[in-house]
Amino acid sequence: MAMIAKGQSPETVLPQKKKPGGKQKGQESRISWSAWIWIAPAVILLLAFFIYPLIQTIILSFEKTDLLGNVTGFVGWQNYREIFTDPNLLNTLKNNLIWLVLATVLTVGLGLIIAVLVDRVKIEAVVKSMLFIPMAISATAAGIIWRFVYAYVPTGNGNEYGLLNAFLGLFGAAPQAWVTDQRFATFSLIVIYVWIWTGFCMVIISAALKGIPDDVIEAAKMDGAGRFTMFWRIMVPMIGPTLGVVITTMVINVLKIFDVVYVVTGGNYGTNVVAVQFFQEYFLNSQYGIGSALAILLTIAILPVMVINIRRMRAEERTR
């Protein structure tokens, strides 16, 4: 594994010096107490912005608040039970699941496919830039951009200025309210998200593909590997570690999905997701208990992915 990763980015990784089987990475052998000073600013800020709110949120998730937002008492698991029984909140959970599956599969899948396609094309650099641009655009701006794709003018009320409806109209399809119709809304939002993040996945996967040594490809070809064998048996395994990083990064990102939903639908039309609902319960409805329980559930859902990530990092550490 280490070998592949090293080959992957010839220029990126600076020469590494490893003592064979020796201690972990080079470090001074003496314990340096001044290290605490170096990490102190970061650690203090992280304690304030992550650990303290996390503890507060855990406590709040077991409490109930009145309409004014005053804590009225400890209620045990009631908030959590409510999340799993209230149809509204259940729908929010369901949406997160749809997001998790579709958005992750589409961003990584398309990123992989496009990276492979683009790999031997002359204008590679230009196409990569085109795909990456959405990453640099704020969710607010992206929301406005996509209004001109999804805009809906009911038949007879004027010209369709939304690209999608105008395009489908060419084939005689009736215009649809892509963003405000519950049947489509979540999927429309996922498309925006995929538009934003596919470039990110593609660029990183592409760099890994460049690292597959030519002779491996050549040898496989000699052995008569077909197009799909080559893809699934050679390319995908060779870039396995990178794919792992991209997938876990995207799972974490997708589970925390907030901005696209917040900006485009505000969670209306059956599109609410956990992070947005948390924000609403907490800041708009003063339902601190429910909001906090949602946030804790979200954190717990992401935790296993992080455990996998850290395990992988530790394993790589050992091969250093």
Place this chain on the structure above:
Amino acid sequence: MSTEIPVTTGQTDAAAIATKATLAGEKSQARGGYLRGWSGTVLTIIVILIGILWSIPTFGLFVASFLPPQLITTIGWWQGLTMPWTFTIQNYQNVIQANGMGQAFINSLIISIPGTIFPMLLGAFAAYAFAWMKFPGRDWIFFGVVALLVVPSQIALGPMYTLFSSIGLTGTYFAVWIAHTAFGLPFAVFLLRNFFAALPKDLMESAHIDGASTWRVFWTIVLPLSVPALASLAIFQFMWVWNDLLVALIFLGGSPSVAPITLAVAEQVGTYGQNYQILTAAAFLSMALPLIVFFSMQRYFVRGILAGSVKG
């Protein structure tokens, strides 16, 4: 304006040669021959179509932002491309003059520049200690920091708002700088620590033997050698901070004099939800700077990210 992905030049050339060779009917040259049977031309066309498909939404907004206000939502932007052209820069003039967008743009800079530098600096300090110093609990603290990436940053907004209000920090740039620094730290530490750890050990040791202090080694050896990682971190952090809406919304408290451009645009969406001539131009203006930053620094981008996240 091209994404200069840091491939060794040899490989780029090989890819170019492969394309040419295939065009000449001589298949399976160099790498990529795995898609044999597909001529280079077909592949090029597919790839171009994908690129165009991805650019259409942005291009649509771009065209719409130059349409006269009464046409923006009455004709499709693609219809505006047919002659005779009716394009105007009126929308941009309106936005810049009437809506305090100029101020918002400057506010965004005031927020983004320290909001990028602070987390990089504090992250680099911590990353250096995690990579090159020995102290009890080092690995656990490092993995703990990385694990914080799972925590949705929204949960910090409430408690920190209360805390900042009680010490009178809300509504000041200082509050936003601190918040962005904290939110950016886990990723900064993660990326930089992995990059720093891969720096050659001999270099550090010889510097120490020469009597250089840790502080000096950090500034004269570690940072200069880590430009790719620092640059890609800078791109990410700058894009996050510049494009942030939520932190500004909570900690700046909606005062227009300090509001960044995202907040100003979002306000326009709220106040003039249907006022497309303002929205289109404002949205485009807000995109300009991150795009410039991205294109000017992109050659470092993948190098830094890759070295930071996937390393053997």
